[in-house]
Amino acid sequence: MNPFLRGAPNHWGGVQRLEIRNFLCGWCEKNVASDFGLSFGSDPRSEIRICPNCLCPVFFSPVGDAGRPRPKLGARVAGLPTEVEALFEEVRLAASAGANTAAVTVARTLLLRMAWERGAPKSISAFKPAVEWLVENGHVAKSAKEFLDHVKDVGNKSVHEEFVANAHDSELVVLLLVNVLRALYENAHLIKLAASR
Numbered sequence: 001m002n003p004f005l006r007g008a009p010n011h012w013g014g015v016q017r018l019e020i021r022n023f024l025c026g027w028c029e030k031n032v033a034s035d036f037g038l039s040f041g042s043d044p045r046s047e048i049r050i051c052p053n054c055l056c057p058v059f060f061s062p063v064g065d066a067g068r069p070r071p072k073l074g075a076r077v078a079g080l081p082t083e084v085e086a087l088f089e090e091v092r093l094a095a096s097a098g099a100n101t102a103a104v105t106v107a108r109t110l111l112l113r114m115a116w117e118r119g120a121p122k123s124i125s126a127f128k129p130a131v132e133w134l135v136e137n138g139h140v141a142k143s144a145k146e147f148l149d150h151v152k153d154v155g156n157k158s159v160h161e162e163f164v165a166n167a168h169d170s171e172l173v174v175l176l177l178v179n180v181l182r183a184l185y186e187n188a189h190l191i192k193l194a195a196s197r
């Protein structure tokens with residue numbers, strides 16, 4: 001449960017009506033337009049805005065960044081099994097915080113968990129056979145194998161070589177995972193939702 005939920009944006013003491021500001025909320029990951037917040041007077045760019053969707057406070061500083069907490073890299077994927085979702089969110093959080101080597105290493109772990117979740121035998125405990133199993137058993141399209149191979153290879157380099165991943169490495173890994181996870185889990189989830197209406 002969101003600890004900030006209280007029922008209305010103006011439950012925060014001293015909030016003012018301000019000009020509308022559009023932003024991507026780092027808490028709920030929705031694009032929102034907020035006209036509630038706290039302005040710090042001397043520099044109008046320093047302010048706290050209350051997200052009208054989740055009612056959480058987002059801080060903006062004069063350097064004009066995207067607000068704190070920062071929106072996580074990539075996108076939320078619907079329909080993920082619990083453990084896959086937990087690991088994927090770790091990858092996104094680490095990449096967003098600049099912990100790039102941590103992000104690509106956990107991304108490699110995620111490949112194995114995906115294979116197990118889809119029914120691969122636990123005797124498959126290495127990443128190359130896990131990717132091959134996912135493709136050979138039709139869970140991932142042949143055309144997407146190179147995406148998973150890239151995630152595996154960057155993760156391998158971070159573990160076995162003198163390699164420190166940078167922001168480009170982790171961002172690409174997150175984007176590739178979004179595409180693969182959507183195809184593997186989200187499409188089926190959306191069809192199931194439509195059928196239940």
Ligand SMILES: [Zn+2]
Pocket residue numbers: 025026027028029030051052053054055056
């Ligand atoms: Zn929000």
